[in-house]
Amino acid sequence: MLNQRHYALKILQDAGLHDCSSTPTPITPSSSQSDPTDKPFADPHLYRNIVGSLQYLSITRPDISFASNRICQHMHAPTDRHFQMLKRFLRYIKGSLDIGLPISPGNLTLPTYVDADWASDCSDRKSVSGFCTYLGNTLISWSVKKQATIAKSSTEAEYRSLSAAASDVIWL
Incomplete structure (x- = not known):
């Protein structure tokens, strides 16, 4: 098992959440539109440091890739609501310290699974x-990211996702 338990504990310590309770999911399904009444977070430097650390943690944690990407989208102007999302994410990390990449012997095939969520971001419809x-x-190998352009249909979004996965498999 390849994991970063020690590093995850250090992130929790740096954030002051080493004694927090855990939560079963990293983020809640909510709209990504920002509320104009949200107050800017008092210490954006702290927010950026923690989020940057989580990017490194996601190297061995495919389960946090999507949530980490979602939280990183607010690094330039984090609000109090974004910091609450980050704290929830850290509480998930607390409850899943032993998750990592299992390494086991097997055949030398490269099965790949692909999916796309059409127009899932309410703010830009990507x-x-x-x-x-x-x-x-x-x-x-794994990836979760927003597509560069807006797809006109779910089929187009799926093809773009398939193209990205095929490029990765060819590279491998």
Whole structure:
């Protein structure tokens, strides 16, 4: 098992949440539109430091890739609501310290699974693509990101996601 338990504990300590309770999910399904009445977060430097650390943690944690990406979208002007989202995310990390990448022997095939969420971001109507590639039974590559342009249909969003995954498999 490849995990970063020690590093995750350090992030929790730096954020002052080492004694927090855990939560079963990293983020709540909510609209990504910002509320104009949200107050700016008092210490944006702290927000950026913690979020940057989480980017490194996601190297061995595919379960947090999407949530980490979502939280990173607010680094330039975080609000109190964004910091609450970050704290929830850290509480998820607290409850899942032992999650990592299991490494096991297997055959040398590259099965890849792909999906897209058409127009999922309410603020810009861009789709989200995701894929994961295994070498036998071991996860070796994954990605979750917003597509660069707006897809006109769910089929178009799926094809773009498939194209990104195929490029990754060819590279591998």
